[in-house]
Amino acid sequence: MxxxxxxxxxxxxxxxxxxxxxxxxxxxxxxxxxxxxxxxxxxxxxxxxxxxxxxxxxxxxxxxxxxxxxxxxxxxxxxxxxxxxxxxxxxxxxxxxxxxxxxxxxGPSVVALTVMGDKIRAKRHVAAHGVPVIPGLDEPGLDDAALIAAAEGIGYPLLVKPSAGGGGKGMHVVDAPADLAGALVSARRIAAAAFDDDTLFLERLIIRPRHIEVQVLADAHGAVIHLGERECSLQRRHQKVVEEAPSPLLDEATRARIGAAACEVARSVGYTGAGTVEFLVSASDPEAFFFMEMNTRLQVEHPVTELVTGIDLVRWQVLVAAGEPLTITQDDVVLTGHAVEARVYAEDTAAGFLPSTGRLLAYEPPTGPGVRVDGGVAAGLDVSPHYDPMLAKIVAHGADRAEAIERLSAALAATTVLGVATNLDFLHDLLADDGVRSGDIDTGLIERFLGEGGGDGHHSRRESRRPGATELAVAALWLHARRWVAASASPWSAPTGFRLGVHRATEYHLEVGGVVTTVAVDGMPDRVTVAIDGQTVEAALAAGDDRSAVVELDGLSRTWRVEHDSRGVWLAEGSFSCCVREVDRREIVRAGIAAATRAPGAASPETRVPMPGTVVDVGAASGDVVEVGQLLVTVEAMKMEHRLLAATAGTVTLTVSVGDVVSLDQVVATITPSPQATVDEGATP
Structure with a gap:
């Protein structure tokens, strides 16, 4: 038809x-x-x-x-x-x-959506058609008690997964029986909120798994082909970060077998259009693969397949939906070169990858040979807390894997985003990892890379680049120069440090990462002395304007992209960026008074929201006595849950309820501390 x-x-x-x-x-x-x-x-x-x-x-x-x-x-x-x-x-x-x-x-038919939209049903369906599946428990309608009773027979570690939906939402790794009950409660809540279905199932966790997915195309006339596979093993908390095609793991024989299995999955439900069949492959046994799920839609990472095959997947989705037959056969599919994609997110990697919101002051995507950018934002627009924090996908194609990675690395360094925190510097560092470069990867590599998980020590812990004296000096010098320009009409308002009596440098109180530092700048912008924490450097603004600064620090010249708004001075150099906030003296005084009223070493009694979102769970009631680290409030923002914990022991007063929309830095709970509570008892929320 x-x-x-x-x-x-x-x-x-x-x-x-x-x-x-x-x-x-x-x-x-x-x-x-x-x-x-x-x-x-x-x-x-x-x-x-x-x-x-x-x-x-x-x-x-x-x-x-x-x-x-x-x-x-x-x-x-x-x-x-x-x-x-x-x-x-x-x-x-x-x-x-x-x-x-x-x-x-x-998209596909209602039958295909129905069968593949439920992971339990899909797993049973494909197993009946001879496709290998992961051992586990996939009976619908089981309550938590039944799942806990069955878990021992499956063995640990295991994976708790929502039956509906995808994208890793609601998935929990459980290493020991004592952790299962809590994981089930959290997984059900996330699944119900995200998919309106809290059905869960259990799977045996495969050690050092690799996430391999196969792109399929099918028409309404019975033709089904695959377009090769994508390696999606570089994930953090089940969310894909970097994808590539083809996989560096598979040989030609395994590629043909896994492609045939994917086509059988599609054929078994009369699939039409573009879809993806996802498999887990053991890094230690690449010839063994297990069906996970079928995504009955276009995938985020489809550009890498398009670049290595030259096939426009969206075009074929439209043609197949119009009833056209595929004019491509399996023999026509040839993989040329290699492609790698990185997802650029608005998230603060230094703050545990918290999503970041705000107005984009600058968005300058990269260009160059083999570089493709799929973006949907522009400077001057707001990054909203209501949607996924992905800003763009940067993709690079090369003659081989090494060239594709080099091109992508250069493209990330040439990308500028200011106004929100991003993962650009993290992505750039990740691509330099020895395991990534060699193709020795699995779904746990990023946790080891960040030092968030265990592992065998094969990959070293990443030391994040954090804003330091250089960034403080650049921000202070840029602010100093702007004030010289603003004061050009009146020499009396120029920041010269002139006063009756002893000469003093101009001081700037700058905050980054929650720490306020006083930076003293003495002289005119073209040649000044900058003093930070007792260290003095010679600096100069060699060139620049409202949006850039070429700065010399102790004879070394570096170029920074600069933007400025009410939140602070935003700086970018290569893939690294940060925001340096100028702090008003009155704020410093208020903070000092607040600290003086607390017992020495005591944590702040206020629990504040790190970003806008919606309250989805409350772990205590006003008047309850809470302990350090106890869950107070869970906030959902940008499709992620953020748990806010008690920083001190005492009696809690909550100011929010489930369903409330909260703003950045809003106080959601206040604790009247116990006399013995100190900051050493626990981490701040």
Missing amino acids: SAVIRSVLVANRGEIACRIIRTLRAMGIRSIAVYSDADRGHPHVALADAAMRIGPAPARDSYLSVDAVVAAAVASGADAIHPGYGFLSENVELARAADAAGLVFI
């Missing part, structure tokens, strides 16, 4: 919406974007031929509303809906509603 597709509503946002719209334009198909109130004016809206408001900022009221999406498609005159990935991309109800409205759903 064929359909005429002249216009497509793209039911998504950000970089994937932009990527789909570009292919639609190349095909001569009219594109309609949708946007929430938070995304008005974002690139995908401007790029499309038309745009429809779909609701307020919260995703549940906009991008996750089936009724709103279908209504927008009908009102805009669209012939089809492309869901992208995430949001409603694997939602059976959207597929049904689109069909009822006479719209083409650019």
Whole structure:
């Protein structure tokens, strides 16, 4: 059955919406974007031929509303809906509603979505078709007691997984029986919130696993092919960070076998369109692979497959949805060179990878041979707490793996993002790791790299680059220069340090990473002395303006990209960036008074939110006596949960309830400390 597709509503946002719209334009198909109130004016809206408001900022009221999406498609005159990935991309109800409205759903059938949308059902289904699966317990409807009773028979370590959804949300590694009950409670809560289904199952944890996924294409005429595999083992907390194609692990024989297994999975449900079959492969036994799940949609990492095959997956999604047969056979699929992709997130790696929000002051993506950037942001726009924190995907293609990694590393160093914290420097360092360079990777490498997990010591702990004296000096010098310019009309206001009596340098109180440092700057911007913590360096602003600074420190010249707003001075050099905040003297006085009223060494009695979000759990009630490290409040932001713990023992007073929306730095709990409580009893939240 064929359909005429002249216009497509793209039911998504950000970089994937932009990527789909570009292919639609190349095909001569009219594109309609949708946007929430938070995304008005974002690139995908401007790029499309038309745009429809779909609701307020919260995703549940906009991008996750089936009724709103279908209504927008009908009102805009669209012939089809492309869901992208995430949001409603694997939602059976959207597929049904689109069909009822006479719209083409650019995705697989309701049968495929139903079977593969439930991990328990999918695992049983593919096992019946001869595809190997991971040992575990996959009976639906089991409560926590039944799962705990069955766990001993599976053996530890094991993995708790939600049956619905994907992306690693709700997955927990459990090493010992004592940890299972708590993991089940957390996994059910996350699964219910994210997928409206809290069904869980257990799998035996494979030691040093590698995450290999196979891209498949299928049409409505019975043709099914695969486009090779992607290596997705570089993950942190089950979230993919860096992906590549092809995998450096598989030989040609294993590639053919795993590709055939993926095609059998797709064929078994009459799959149509683009999809991905995910497998776990043991690093110690690469010939053994186990089915994990099938993603019935486009994947975030699809660009690496497109670069090594030369095949536009979105174009084929549209053609197959219109009823066209595949004109590509398996023999036509040739993998050329190597491609590597890194996901750039708005997150503060120094603060435990907390998502970062705020206005983008600068966004300058890289260019160069073999470099592709799929982005959906622009300078001047806000990074919202309502959605995933991914800003862009930077992808590099080369003749071989080494060249692709070198090109990607250079591209990351050439990327500038200011206004939010990012993982750019972390990604750049990760690509330099010996294990990554050699291809000796697994899903636990990043934890070992960061020193967050155990491991065999094969990879060294990463020492993060943190803002230090250099960044403080650059920020102080830049502020000093701006004040010289601002004072040009009146020499009396110039920051010369002039006063009746003893000459004093101009002082700047600068905060970074929660520490306030006084920086003394003496002289004019073109040649000054900068004193920090008793150390003095000669410095000069060799060149610069409001957005850049070429700074000489003790004879060494470095170029910094600079932006400034009410939050502070934002600095970037290569892949490294930071924000240096100037602190008002009154703030220093207030902090001193507050510290003086507390017992020596006592922790702050206030528990504050590290970023905007929604309260999803409260672990105590006002009036309760809590201990150091006890869970007080859990906040969900940017699809992640953040646990706020008691920093001191005492009686707690809570100021929030489940469902409350909280802002950055908001006080959610106050503890009246016990007399003996000190900071040594526990970490600050």
